[in-house]
Amino acid sequence: MQLEQKTITGKEEKSLLSAPTKALSEFYEALNTRDMQKMASNWAQTDEAVMDNPVGGIKRGWEEIRAVYERVFPSPQPYWFEFYDYSYHEAGEIFYVVGRERGEYRTGDRVLKIAIRTTRVFRRIEGEWRQVHHHGSIDDAELLAAYQEAVRSNG
Template identity: 45%
Template sequence: MMHDGTISEITGTETRAKDGSPLDALIEFYRAFNAGDLDALAANWADGDAPSMDNPIGGIRRGWPAIREGYSKLFSGPATVHVAFHDFTSCGGSDWHVFVGREKGVCTTPTASLALRIRTTRIFVKTTGVWRQLHHHGSIEEPALLAEYQRAIFGAPLDKPA
């Protein structure tokens, strides 16, 4: 099933239906991420070794502890990243849901501001009656933008995968 089209962009500030839906879980993810709220991110992601994240900054991370470490490094570093999810579709079943779209946003450092454009997929599963994020994949299609984003986060573009 596709999302109903009532929300075209998600920043985390949207009013949640509070119906335990996967869309509410997605909105809560963006609220937590944009606020740098590690405790809320922990509540959003699946526990243990099952979850995985693959993106241009964090590399491939497996298990919530490794994912948490990546968020912690990002939130304590020199850059601030805020994103909105848009141009998305979704489909799912009774215990799984996939959101596919794009993130747009800004990465701000003390010396620069960079507009971000990231292809994004997020997969949620229903665990003990609650939707939890199981997987995230993000990619940047533009090599120059990827290099600038890595420079903002790491101080230089990566010469090998993160």
């Protein structure tokens, strides 16, 4: 296990990163720039991909996971997320990170300060690191309800 204090935002210089950290950074780049093509290339395009997050519940397979991002991305206002305070674990063809996400998601004139406990699992598929699992939990019930409502209002 390796503890990391470097925040991952998606804006990192990719050529300076290890291949696993690059895959993690590319996820946050896709999320923060609302780039569905980059998001699709970050996730495994298989039925074994699974996401369990605050706005989508449990989704299995890329098509169900894509539908969650299709609800998040259309927000008419700016948002951002970053990953920090995490541990990095690698075991052969799999690596995973366990840490925290923070960010801002805006709805109307309200700014939601997002705080999510997050785990992401990547597997090497055909020589590339692809995300195969994400789990996120929001502890604050009021924040969870407000974030879910904000994303629902996108479509």
